[in-house]
Amino acid sequence: MDHTHPVVLRKPAWLKVRLPTGEGYATTLRVARERNLHTVCEDAMCPNIAECWGRKTATFMILGDLCTRSCGFCAVKTGRPTELDRDEPRRTALAVKELAIKHAVITSVNRDELEDGGAAIFAETVRQIRVESPATRVELLTPDFLGKRPALETVWASRPDVFGHNIECVARLQRQVRSAANYERSLMVLEETRKQGLLAKTGLQVGHGESWDEILSVMDDLGRIGLDILTIGQYLQPTREHLTVKRFYTPDEFLLLRDQARKRGIRYVQSGPLVRSSYRAEEPFENAL
Numbered sequence: 001m002d003h004t005h006p007v008v009l010r011k012p013a014w015l016k017v018r019l020p021t022g023e024g025y026a027t028t029l030r031v032a033r034e035r036n037l038h039t040v041c042e043d044a045m046c047p048n049i050a051e052c053w054g055r056k057t058a059t060f061m062i063l064g065d066l067c068t069r070s071c072g073f074c075a076v077k078t079g080r081p082t083e084l085d086r087d088e089p090r091r092t093a094l095a096v097k098e099l100a101i102k103h104a105v106i107t108s109v110n111r112d113e114l115e116d117g118g119a120a121i122f123a124e125t126v127r128q129i130r131v132e133s134p135a136t137r138v139e140l141l142t143p144d145f146l147g148k149r150p151a152l153e154t155v156w157a158s159r160p161d162v163f164g165h166n167i168e169c170v171a172r173l174q175r176q177v178r179s180a181a182n183y184e185r186s187l188m189v190l191e192e193t194r195k196q197g198l199l200a201k202t203g204l205q206v207g208h209g210e211s212w213d214e215i216l217s218v219m220d221d222l223g224r225i226g227l228d229i230l231t232i233g234q235y236l237q238p239t240r241e242h243l244t245v246k247r248f249y250t251p252d253e254f255l256l257l258r259d260q261a262r263k264r265g266i267r268y269v270q271s272g273p274l275v276r277s278s279y280r281a282e283e284p285f286e287n288a289l
Contacts, residue, residue, distance in 0.1 A: 011236075012248050025050060031098050035091040038064070052279070059105040059141070059278040060092050062125055063118040084114070089121060093128035096136055103282035104129055107141035112180065117143060119151035126158035137161040139201070139281050147185045156196045161285075162229065163193045164201035166277055167222075170214040177208055177243065191225040201229035203277040206257075208235055209246035216260060223264030229284050230266045232257050233275035249273065 032039055038061040052059075064085065096104045106125055111118040126138050139162035145151035156163070167190070168174075171183040186202070193200040204218060222230060232254060237245050249257075251273060258271035268284040 012250075028099060031095050032060075035095045037088070037091060037095055038062075059107055059281075060095065061107050061109065062088050062092060063108040063111050063121055080113070084111075084118075084121070086121075089125035089128040092125050093132040096129050097132040101133070101136055103137045103139065103285070104133075105139045105141060105278040105281050107278070108143065111143075112146060116151040116154060117145035117148065119145055119154040122155045123158035126160050137282070137285065139278070140164060141166065141201075141203075141277050142189075144181055144185050144189050147188065152189065152192065156193065156198065159198070161199065162201050162281070163196075163198045164203070164229075164277060165189045165193070166203040167218065168203065168205055169208050170210040170218055172214060173208050173210060177205075187221055187225065190222070190227060194226045194228075199228045200226070201231070201277075202227060203231040203233070205233060205235040206249050207245045207247050208243065215257065219261050219264045219266070222261075223266055227266050229268045230261050230270070231275050231277055231279065232261070232269070232271040233279075234273040 028039075031037075039059060064083070092106065106122070106129075108118055108122065122140060122142060126140070129136055129138050138160045140155065140160045141164040142155060144165060145155075165186060167183065167186045168181075169177045174181065174183045190200045190202055202222065204215070206215060219230075234249055234254075235243075235245055237243065254271040254273060254275075258269045261269040261271070268287070270279065270283065
């Protein structure tokens with residue numbers, strides 16, 4: 001038997017999704033292209049792109065499309081970014097307005113080569129959306145900015161409706177799953193966000209080889225810091241070069257995880273095989289968070 005290749009698990013039926021088509025999808029794609037914007041929906045190969053774009057919701061990815069980190073789970077391109085697009089916040093705001101997005105989610109690549117990690121562009125994007133589309137809620141999904149307080153304060157000061165930063169996986173697996181990030185720093189970012197009076201959100205992937213107790217331990221930490229919103233989803237291997245899936249969790253197990261998170265005081269939990277950080281991001285507000 002050849003042991004050089006990791007075992008690739010067969011994808012279960014509940015992870016099958018439809019191909020993207022339809023008017024809403026076409027409109028979102030057109031607007032993103034015309035404004036020269038990137039979406040994490042495409043770059044991260046999200047399985048929900050058909051559903052979300054069909055509803056004319058998209059997660060815009062600012063600060064370009066080249067990430068300075070190379071995480072084992074992520075399909076976004078890695079490299080050395082060469083420029084900073086100061087007009088990107090304005091174009092993003094215009095796209096949000098044109099698509100009549102009620103709840104805009106803005107994320108980014110990591111830009112560790114910048115002193116502020118791109119924090120000023122995040123803040124300016126929030127401001128521009130407020131100008132162009134004042135009724136739109138703005139949710140951010142940010143990097144950790146290497147834990148630099150001034151960068152975090154720049155983003156906090158823009159007062160997004162939700163400040164998201166993903167912890168991604170259990171503490172033991174951080175080094176192999178997340179390049180240049182760490183568990184304690186991510187927890188600090190979320191805890192300090194709560195102290196600013198902002199809604200704090202994070203995302204957790206399962207399927208990397210973690211134990212059930214390790215997942216519960218993450219939930220203990222998130223409950224302790226007063227996290228508001230948690231997403232839990234199945235890790236899916238985007239290409240053969242990325243980490244393999246160690247286990248597929250069943251829909252019933254995701255429901256159990258949701259209940260465990262709620263028991264720890266996390267107010268809104270979305271947990272399911274295809275749940276991603278910004279999947280149905282508007283739901284906590286529609287359900288009176």
